Amino acid sequence: MSSVIPKTVNPDLQKERDAASFKTEEFAAWWAGGEEKLKFNRDIRTYLSKDFDLNELGQLWYKAHEDIFEASTKSAIDLAKKLRVLQEERNPGGNDYWPGLFDTPVTWGLIPGGNPFGVMYVMLVNALKAQCTDEQYEEFGSRIEKFQATGTYAQTELGHGTFLRGLEMRADYDPKTDEFVLNTPKITSYKWWPGGLGHSSNHCMVMAQLYIDNKSKGPHMFYVQVRDEETHEPLPGIHIGDIGKKMGFHGVNNGFLGMKNVRIPRTRMLMRHAQVHEGGKYVKSPANVLTYYAMVRTRCVVARNNALMLAAAATISTRYSSVRRQSPINPNEPEPQIIDHVTQQLKLFPEIAASVAYRLAGDYLWQLYDVTLEDINNGKYQRLPELHSLSCALKVLCSADSTSGVERLRLACGGHGYLSASNLCHIYGNATAACTYEGENTVLLLQIGRFLMKSWRASLSGATLAPTVSYLTEVQKNPEFGAWTGSWENLVKAMQYAAANKTRTAFKSLSKRLSVGQTEEEAANHTGIEFTQAAELHGRAFVFGSFVAEVTGPNAKKRSASLNRILELLLELYLVNETLKQLGHLLQFINLTDTDLSQLQDRLEHTLTKLRPEAVAIVDGFDFSDIQLNSALGSYDGNAYERIFDSALKNPLNQKSVPKSFHSYLKPFVKSNI
């Protein structure tokens, strides 16, 4: 059967594009960071995906686990080769294309099963740069950077994730041979989870407890070869493999690693900060604030990536909602596009707005990071705890909200959203992982909660707080909220006010528990629920503030009035909808009249109506290629039904008219009933 997919754009979708009040291209350029960046991204993506067949891409999900891994390795290497060609052509000797673009938003989605070498570039290379001496980096770090060897970063164990001090793998210094002896004494000590560890790495950076004379010096990092570079066979004493199928990242080859008396030279401990000298003399690391601070940046990356996944899901669902027609609103009219149902708008548009909100909050924090980095380099560390805890809040909220948002968008596509061919469940599987990695969300919220308690206490005793928590002091000084105006600034203030008051009540509960003799830690555990609530509101106030700042700030002058109007609508929707969602917290501290409340509801419905004719043009402005979206429901041409149909026909199960099990199981049983 020849392809059923028309060459033309679905007219319902074309109509949407024609009717928008602003230029998608201007939005796209703003979103990409400028017109040149947009053009660059598009050129690169076109080049990188020129041999991709959109109608074949979704077939990956039909394969067995092993075959998805093999296909992902091929995809990753193909992508790497193309980037290397670009590098040679455009900037020989540089690294801005290869490996610079290997695992970035520009190439997002081009390895559909996930990149087995992602952790190698996102984490390992950076960790080696930060932890190796110059000689070490020269000797083995740079080999990884140049992909002359492959590796990953192994920290988490089967029995320990969050609590690093509890790691069990040990590295004992043997002064006789000037070596470390590495061991995983129990099953729970096995390294577990590192991306690419299973069958893709021949070297590995491991975190292990350093022992000298059988005395623990705490966790340190070691560089270990785990497989032969020629044969790829595991080296003696190494037990290594893939941890198995997961909810997402199917081709990423997350692995396990056990070691039995594996010996490495002393010089394979990473010694930029702490050292072990020949004979066993140990030199402690000086406090290394920059390493700690680098995590702020990593969390900005998580926010950026998850905002991207949410935007991709919003693109798919919004396009599909424009081509699907169902259930008449007026019985005498034809069935409307489902995007005309107000309840459908409430599923789609807030997620579009949230994609923008989190992207902007991430960018904003990133700028703050760069500015503060200079301070730190000048020895001023004051803002570190503040930014650290803000980055944690952003990571938690963005991972949690993007995950629930992707799922809401999937459900908004009805049954067809449940198909693998929609790609929404794979985006979900990848997005939700961020709730756990880089610091489990609840653990981070508790840390932020403790930071808020400290700040509250400090402010009570007269200290000046850092800028992004100074609202705590203001609420201590002026406990009344003041007038409710409902303006954007007022909504930011309301969220800060709720955060401050949740901090106040949590502080009260904590103090009460301390006063009856609980230890600081027990009291903190019992006040954990309130800690997490205060932390969440603190983060929300920050996201509110950074969104308002971008839309109303100086950058507005660089944008056309029509684009600014769209951003203002998205901001209005985000603030009003999120305020309504947090009403349970807000109303505990702020009195809103019936009129205030119905005004919020009116604003919500009003903004949905105003965004209705703009929605498709906005998601077009996120500028994903069809290859990246990899979705039968969300392609640019809107031929959703034809693509679902085409995808089903390609299903390997349909290449035979009768399955084997009919003859071996079904028919004999049916016959035996006659």
Add this chain to the structure above:
Amino acid sequence: MSSVIPKTVNPDLQKERDAASFKTEEFAAWWAGGEEKLKFNRDIRTYLSKDFDLNELGQLWYKAHEDIFEASTKSAIDLAKKLRVLQEERNPGGNDYWPGLFDTPVTWGLIPGGNPFGVMYVMLVNALKAQCTDEQYEEFGSRIEKFQATGTYAQTELGHGTFLRGLEMRADYDPKTDEFVLNTPKITSYKWWPGGLGHSSNHCMVMAQLYIDNKSKGPHMFYVQVRDEETHEPLPGIHIGDIGKKMGFHGVNNGFLGMKNVRIPRTRMLMRHAQVHEGGKYVKSPANVLTYYAMVRTRCVVARNNALMLAAAATISTRYSSVRRQSPINPNEPEPQIIDHVTQQLKLFPEIAASVAYRLAGDYLWQLYDVTLEDINNGKYQRLPELHSLSCALKVLCSADSTSGVERLRLACGGHGYLSASNLCHIYGNATAACTYEGENTVLLLQIGRFLMKSWRASLSGATLAPTVSYLTEVQKNPEFGAWTGSWENLVKAMQYAAANKTRTAFKSLSKRLSVGQTEEEAANHTGIEFTQAAELHGRAFVFGSFVAEVTGPNAKKRSASLNRILELLLELYLVNETLKQLGHLLQFINLTDTDLSQLQDRLEHTLTKLRPEAVAIVDGFDFSDIQLNSALGSYDGNAYERIFDSALKNPLNQKSVPKSFHSYLKPFVKSNI
């Protein structure tokens, strides 16, 4: 390597079991519906799974889509055969074992990939019984019931789900041959989604638009053979296959079906209610209230099944939280079981309580259904709209809450919850489907909203409302909430009060829109968000009420004091936690003081503490077998790490030490960088 799994129970888990204040066996008997039922369930499950190997079961997820389907067919037929043996042994000629137990809670989980013949028994057989004449049932309906042929129920099309009148498949009566001619004129008219349609059915009941003389008579049901019974080859004019990989139900073989001029005898229209006589005379169906009413029961089944999935996930997460130790609470003590962290308790225990709440609400509605059925048989239809809308609310809330609950429980297991071996993502994949099937949740909420508007209007004009909505009248008469006492009855009243006031404000918005000239339908669409909110609160009030009724009602006397105490704790937790979650709605209408609010928070924390030592014994009382849970994290012996380890070693990818792609892709690329 020999098995690493100990034969003993993890001591942390054993300690939990020893310390509980009540008898798990009593809970289990209560949950199962009596001691005899419990024993029966266990005997049956032991017999049915005697040849299963728990440590091999999880290997299914590594297979390709096609192989999962083939394995699921085998599993289903194996299960059917065993049930048939039991039937012969224990009650020859009956149907209580085979097919009576084929797709029920007793056998839940015994076909890990899902049952390709589930829809055949859950829907098709019942539909045939309801729609066939006696002769028709004798001729072909009973063949399906006896598994002498296989079939499914095909209604949804690629382009239409919810809106049945929009279905496009047509059945034209041809008076010349006294046949119907079936056609799917467009791609969007293809039947799409029926379970077992792809390659498991040789017959099919299809819903199609009946045309006589090219005039539409609306949707009717037809029985069509689609594959040859001997060869299983598709018959001429039939285009049939599997729709492809999905988020869950991997082995269920959901299919598509197109028809081109397929002719069936006139007598293959199902004619119990409507008829077409020879020559084309059409006799309309009398209003068939019983068919409509049967949907109430189906929705009780959905609630029961999803409560079961939530209970299974809660079992896995609670056991795992008792054996995982992480992050000291006090720095000088060993790492605690993570179930000791209060924030972890808040993730686990409310989901245990919700499992019980939804199970009880489903049972309660089922009883109401049976009682009302007698009324209906006596021609009294008054309660029909009330129960219909209540069953919709229950289906919506249970599917949505169980889905988000399973996901919360998965995230509570940290990284390991992300493994397929945890089984949590598969439970999630199956649970979330219920948000869409049997009436998409938002569509149902809007229907309930319209029912609430009608009831509100009727009550305003003096009509007496049905019992479960009579609280609307009470609020109309006494608009003040009265005293907040926080008692269970008071919390039920508060939820009803919020539902009534949301109904009031939605009614006001609707009336305002009507008064400015919007049609009833336009006004309803624009008030959709408020409709759904009122509908949700209405459903929550019902779930609250049925939980209170069971725990405080006459059945309490049949239970021991220690079991009643546990049920009271679960009720307390459910009511308080859900009240706090709905505070945004409640505080709009009810004034709570700071003291009221902090009392609720205290009760929440207090109840978590009281449930802490009981949690493992409670989930044990849900009485799932290890085979059903199919989870490395949640087995009865608590040897989670060893089972995760064992499962990874069995991963097919680890059966070779070096993957193919190393030689074909990875090594050549690495070498080219040197």
